[in-house]
Amino acid sequence: MSEMWINMGPQHPMTHGLWNLRVRIEGELIRDVDPEMGYLHRGIEKISEDRHYNEVITLMDRCCYVAGLAWEHLYIRAAEQALHVDPPERAEYLRVLCDEFQRLGSHLMWYAAFVQDLGLMSPFLYGMRDRDLVLDLFQSYTGARMTYEYMRVGGVRNDLPPGFTASARKVLDWLSDRFREYDQLCLGSTIFRKRCDGLGVLKGPDAVHHGVTGPMLRSAGVKRDLRKDRPYAVYGQLDFDVAFADGADVTARYLVRMEEMRQSVRLLRQVLDWLDRHPGPVIAEHLPRWLGAPYAPIGLEGYLLKRNYPKGVGFSAVEEPHGEALAYVVNEGGEHPYRVKFRSPVFANLSAARTYLVGYHVADIPPIMGSVDVCVGEVDR
Amino acid sequence: MQPADLEQALRPRLGEHLLGVEPFEGTAGKVRFDRSAAVATFRALHDELGFTHLAMIGGIDWVAHREVVYTLWSDAAKQYVFLSTTVPADDAHVESASGVWPSANWHEREAWEMVDITFDHHPDLRHLLMPDGYAFHPLLRSFKLHEPEELEVKVRHV
Amino acid sequence: MTEEGAPGAGTTTEENPVLYVARPMATAARQFVKSLVRPSTIVYPYERLEDPRFRTEVAVASGRPIGVGQVWDNYRGVHALNIATCISCNLCAFSCPDLCIEMVTVPGPDPKKPKKCPQIDYGKCSYCGFCSDACPEGCLTMTTRYELSTPRRAEMVYSPQRLFDVFRSKLPMNPIRLERPENEDRILLDPPLCIGCNACARDCPTQCITMVDVPKTDPKPGQKPAKRIWKEPVVNDSDCVRCGTCISVCPKECLFWGGPP
């Protein structure tokens, strides 16, 4: 058959979000791909220039619907550096708690979507079911299931409710059992292995070259994890291993993500133990309260410029569930950030699509793109 | 790696095109270079100093001029470094980094459409997030929110 | 596994294929038997997640594998407004990132001085909770109500009266109250500019501004000393809620924010 272009998206079951993968196929073979982004572009970076520092947090949750807290953490760290604010230690632990639970939630969501792409129907619901418990935990202390708005410049909004750590430990126990079940359903299936082995290969040097990060990079044997290499928050004080694999294919990415979930459970147990033992304030005491709610005289233009607040530039790097996320916040002394720039890991992972898609079959696109774990909200921002 | 180390390593290769290395908390420093030596700078950092991972390219509009900030990461040093160059607003172009780091491709497309910085010799400089034919550059300071705008979208047929 | 043109490599394992088909089927069958007794779903319109029995650890019997305690205590749903204690300070509208709160006039106890209370457009609201965090009197709180669907967009706008109805329905309220910070900014006065017009004291929602007599001999340098007694606002900082109303009503812009940065 002669070659033809097909549009996989923006409304397509494979895309998991609004984007368009244009594929040039010859028969069932992929000859070329061209991802088209921008269907979900909301101009978050632009809107941020028009908002107070704390109000930007509401946008961060909309960056990625499965990793809202990780994005909040990312932005907050940059904003704190730009505004010269230091959070208390308990807030840092709470943020790590958020981050790791978010990683669990995000990877469970990824698992569900990924197996769904392969046609596995029941594990899809198992993944969603177990993610719901993580969302329950989020709801119990942030007050929302997806758009958390939990972190604040200088700390977090509120402390954990009583009894939270006990519930969280139960959820962790339950999840640890489920991981075995997931492996039986996926790795234990010949068809799964035949579908995933040797698929979407992106070797380590290529991955580094194309800016690919996160589980995709670690599945190629490159042990780069910002939590280990450049410990932020309190990751330096916690004990965990970097999950990695050598296969550089879809199966390897599956293995890396499953191992990351296990490591997250391990991290979370340490964090919960620490939180049990160390009560304390969760928001910085000497905090300029014009920063936003509560009791903020915000909305009055030019107020901060009169106060000569020190300028600054903030930069933060966070290992988001999808990979390396960066934020760059420029504070020019106003009550709004002058410029906010984010680096989305999926953005770079998608930009390398040609390297890991060309040469495979049309039927391989869903598992490969599933193993990339596309979250369009943070690509388009 | 400290800013002084960076300066020491880069000065012989760039000479006066290296405008300075500023300290930046949490990174190895912020290398300011002249845009005429862009590729030389990229090569020096990529080949000599081992900054093999280009994480982000961001453009900042300072109204009078625009700044391009490259964020690089070295797996060996486990450190970030910023590269920064300024371009005048009426002549905003800089050499593309996609020859050195393929990952620059999309970042530069985004910077071009958002902050109107042209990257010379870019393999595929077209709109990424905005629709084709979009005539505005949203992240310029002159682009105000809450203003009606005329938007002409050309639909591409394949 | 790949056709020509595909780069090779990748993970490879080969084991007994029959066993490998049987294993996932056995796992699915185990799950099937387990969920025959009670599936994990909660039958939403009939059972509700915020039921007390789902709020504590009812565990296996409820269908959830494990109960997670106090899920609903902090939930941020529809607001409840206690009109009686609202002081019309405007802080909720200020703090709203989505500009969905509008202060509208409601009949107050004093007919001469109409009261302004928030009206919330839930078509825009993002439930961030900044407004209830900012509310100094705790009269605007968030409840566990989440069912908002309506056939008309206009019905998404909740007037203060409707928000008060939510308040009276005695839904569980978000208990989180944030502490007032110690080193908060204060309202400061630039005395030479003040004309003693009383506007700030009149409009102050907490009545924390009192006009005190100040002998003002030299209002502006080089001018003739005034004969009369001047009045100047004095802000009681412990009662002040930092809403900034006085600043916005001051005709001479002589009030401003001050204090530690």
Add this chain to the structure above:
Amino acid sequence: MSSATLYSVSYDLSHTLLFALGGLIGGPLGRLLENGDLVTGIGVLVFAALLLAASMLNTIVLIWYERKLLGRFMDRRGAMHVGYAGLLQNFADGLKLFRKHTTRPREADEVGFYFGPTAYLVTSLMIFGILPISTGWNSGPMPLSLLLALVIFSFAPLFIFVSAWSSNNKYSLMGGLRSAAQMIAYEVPLLLAVVAVVVVAGSFSLTTIVYEQQNYWFWGPLIVALIVFVAAMLAEMERIPFDLPEAEAELVEGWNTEYGGMLFAFFMLADYLRALVGSILIVLLFLGGWTLPTWLPGSLTAWPLAGIFWFMVKTYLVFGLFVWIRASLPRVRTDQLLRVGWNRMIPLALLSVFLAAALVTVRCVPVFGCVPSPGA
């Protein structure tokens, strides 16, 4: 067993009705009604209506059954609001689809677009008229009924391809091509597996094949043929793990992407009708049809309609197996599917034919509690 069959019941019904009507009207018009040809014609119509009603009802119940089973496999409940335990949910869905406006893409070929789904449904229904469900539900002695059923069964790829091609959609086209390739690839092992059964049973008549299994069911001795048959049937029914033609992850909805409303319902019904036919064929060929093992008490089959009851129980159990497979296995890829079809299934099927021939030759059959049949 009683001699009343579905057709004789229909004929009697028509006869009684028309003669009563003729007697009531009287005169030449009445005598016209008592015409034998008319009685036969109306009898056939009644027969067809009964078949249609039974097959459609079964299909819809089958969909319900699958939804409930899948629900439990997935730790949820399945349809549960409309009717008792959601029994009427599919009727509601069907009504909704029925009321929907049928849209056709402007560039689609009009004839093919409407002809495809209609013919697909009609041919699927036709098979149902051939299959004997019990001694009563039986369309009479048809010596080649198995062959006829399989012939009609294999029409499907043609109509799928017609509708896919005329939809003028790239996804439909790819789905249609995959469907054609897959069905043709699995037609061969399917028929070869059937040959094994035919060799052992010595007949192409489904009724005879069932009678041959009165002493022992064929699944034990013909286990290889059964495996091949089930796998090929899964491919023919386009169910997970072989649902590539409508693999929703990459092809949206495959060859029925452009269909909506009642035309989509045609596809849906026909798919499940084919699934039903597949399960029925497995029961007929390997699981003894409407008979029960002889070591079970005879009272289980002594009551009226017992044959149909046991037959449907077996059919639904077989279909439950398909649902179980669907709930736990991922989808394979086109080339893997075809490679398995040509490289594994056909040799296996040939092996099963040889095994069957050997069995017949030595007349020594390992059976589960049954005695060897002398009539094989």
